[in-house]
Amino acid sequence: MFTTCESADATVGSVMATIEGREEHIRLAGIIKGLHADLRKKFKKCTDADDFEQIWKEHCSDTDTLRQYADAMHHLATDHWTRLPETRIDWCRKTILEYFHGGGLKKALEKVSRRIQVHRAKKLQREYSDRRKKDTSKDEQRDQNVGNDSENVDLCISAPSLPEVYDEATCVIDTDTLPTTSVDIGVPFRGRIRLLDVGSCYNPFAGFEEFLSIGLDISPANSKVHRCDFLNLELTDPDPSALSKDDPFGGLPDTVSQLPRQSFHVVVFSLLLEYLPSAGQRWTCCCNAHQLLAGNGLLVVVTPDSHKQHRNAAMIKSWRQAIESLGFVRWRYVKLDHLHCLAFRKIHVGEVRDKELGPASPDMLYIPQDFHEDEDADAEVVSRSDTDIEDISKTFEELPACWDSDEDD
Structure with a gap:
C-alpha cells in the first residue's frame, strides 16, 4: 500500500509539473504573440514610409518591452523547445553540414556546370x-x-x-567555370562555417564547433549576441585578407552597425520573416542577406505553419519566386509538421537558370496576417475549437528563439 501511495504521489506530482509547465509556456508565448500583434496593428495604420520608419525606431528603442520579450524567448528556447525530438536548430545544422561537408555544394556546382x-x-x-x-x-x-x-x-x-x-x-564546349572572386565558396570546403544568425536572441549555433556563429538581435538575451538593427545595417566593402583569419569577427563591438559584404557562408532566418510587420521589411532582410553572403553561400529560412503542406503552398511559392529573384536558387525545401524549411544558394552573376523567373516584388513576401484587418486576441480565443488550440500550441512549440520583436533543386 505504501509503495502504491508513493507511486500515486509521484504521478500526481508529474501531472502537476506538466500543468505548471504548460501554463508557463502559454504565458511566455502570450508575451511573444502580443508584441507581434501590437506591432502589426501599428504598421497597418501607417500612411507613408516616414511613419513606418518612426514606428520601427520607437520599437527598437522600447528597451523595457524588448527586454521582457527577450527573456520570454530565452526561457521558451532553453526550457521548453529543447524537449522536442528535433528542433528547428537541429534541422538547420543538419542541412548546412550536408551542403558544405556532405556533397550538397559539390552536386549543386556540378549541376551548374552541366x-x-x-x-x-x-x-x-x-x-x-x-x-x-x-x-x-x-x-x-x-x-x-x-x-x-x-x-x-x-x-x-x-x-x-x-x-x-x-x-x-x-x-567544342567551353567548360571554364563562371568568373569567381577570392571570397566565393568552392569545393572542397575547408575551415569553420561563418554563420550569421539574424534575430538570434541567445546564439544557439555558437554551441557547435563547426560554426563560427555571429548572433544579431535588437534585444540580446545574453552576451553572446550583438545588438543590431538588421534592417538598417550598413554594408561595407569586403576585406579578403581579414576573412582569411581564423576568427575575422573576433573584434566585433557589442553593438553592430555595419558588416562587410560577401563575408558569410550562411545566413539564417529562423522564424524571423513572418514576424516582421511588413513585406517590405522582409524584402530588405533578404536583400541584405544576399549581399552579406559569399558566392555559393546558403540562406536558410524557417517559417512556422501547423497546417498541411497545401494550405499555404501559394505563399511558399510566392516566397520562393521573390527570394530567387534577388539572386538565389532553391537548394532544399522540406515541410515538417509545423514548419516550412527552405535553403537557397546564392548564384553567380550571369549564372544560367533552368527556367526564367517571372516578375517579383516585395509584396510577394506576404504572410496571412498581412490581410487580417482586426486581430482581437480575446475574440480569437472564444472562437477556437479544441483542434485549433492544439494546432496553435504545437506551433508555439516552434516559435523563434531568434527574433527580437517579432527539395532539392
Missing part, C-alpha cells in the same frame, strides 16, 4: 543554324543570278562545291 554546357551548346547550335540559313540564302541568290546569265551556265555547272560551313572546332 547547365552551362547545355546552354552554350544550344547557343552554338543556334549560331550555326543562322549561318547556314544565311549561306543558303546567298547560294539561292547566286544560282538565280547565274540562271539569268546564259554565259555563265557552264561555269556554274563546273564550279566546285562550296566548303562546308560547319566546323567541329566551333562546337
Whole structure:
C-alpha cells in the first residue's frame, strides 16, 4: 500500500509539473504573440514610409518591452523547445553540414556546370543554324543570278562545291567555370562555417564547433549576441585578407552597425520573416542577406505553419519566386509538421537558370496576417475549437528563439 501511495504521489506530482509547465509556456508565448500583434496593428495604420520608419525606431528603442520579450524567448528556447525530438536548430545544422561537408555544394556546382554546357551548346547550335540559313540564302541568290546569265551556265555547272560551313572546332564546349572572386565558396570546403544568425536572441549555433556563429538581435538575451538593427545595417566593402583569419569577427563591438559584404557562408532566418510587420521589411532582410553572403553561400529560412503542406503552398511559392529573384536558387525545401524549411544558394552573376523567373516584388513576401484587418486576441480565443488550440500550441512549440520583436533543386 505504501509503495502504491508513493507511486500515486509521484504521478500526481508529474501531472502537476506538466500543468505548471504548460501554463508557463502559454504565458511566455502570450508575451511573444502580443508584441507581434501590437506591432502589426501599428504598421497597418501607417500612411507613408516616414511613419513606418518612426514606428520601427520607437520599437527598437522600447528597451523595457524588448527586454521582457527577450527573456520570454530565452526561457521558451532553453526550457521548453529543447524537449522536442528535433528542433528547428537541429534541422538547420543538419542541412548546412550536408551542403558544405556532405556533397550538397559539390552536386549543386556540378549541376551548374552541366547547365552551362547545355546552354552554350544550344547557343552554338543556334549560331550555326543562322549561318547556314544565311549561306543558303546567298547560294539561292547566286544560282538565280547565274540562271539569268546564259554565259555563265557552264561555269556554274563546273564550279566546285562550296566548303562546308560547319566546323567541329566551333562546337567544342567551353567548360571554364563562371568568373569567381577570392571570397566565393568552392569545393572542397575547408575551415569553420561563418554563420550569421539574424534575430538570434541567445546564439544557439555558437554551441557547435563547426560554426563560427555571429548572433544579431535588437534585444540580446545574453552576451553572446550583438545588438543590431538588421534592417538598417550598413554594408561595407569586403576585406579578403581579414576573412582569411581564423576568427575575422573576433573584434566585433557589442553593438553592430555595419558588416562587410560577401563575408558569410550562411545566413539564417529562423522564424524571423513572418514576424516582421511588413513585406517590405522582409524584402530588405533578404536583400541584405544576399549581399552579406559569399558566392555559393546558403540562406536558410524557417517559417512556422501547423497546417498541411497545401494550405499555404501559394505563399511558399510566392516566397520562393521573390527570394530567387534577388539572386538565389532553391537548394532544399522540406515541410515538417509545423514548419516550412527552405535553403537557397546564392548564384553567380550571369549564372544560367533552368527556367526564367517571372516578375517579383516585395509584396510577394506576404504572410496571412498581412490581410487580417482586426486581430482581437480575446475574440480569437472564444472562437477556437479544441483542434485549433492544439494546432496553435504545437506551433508555439516552434516559435523563434531568434527574433527580437517579432527539395532539392
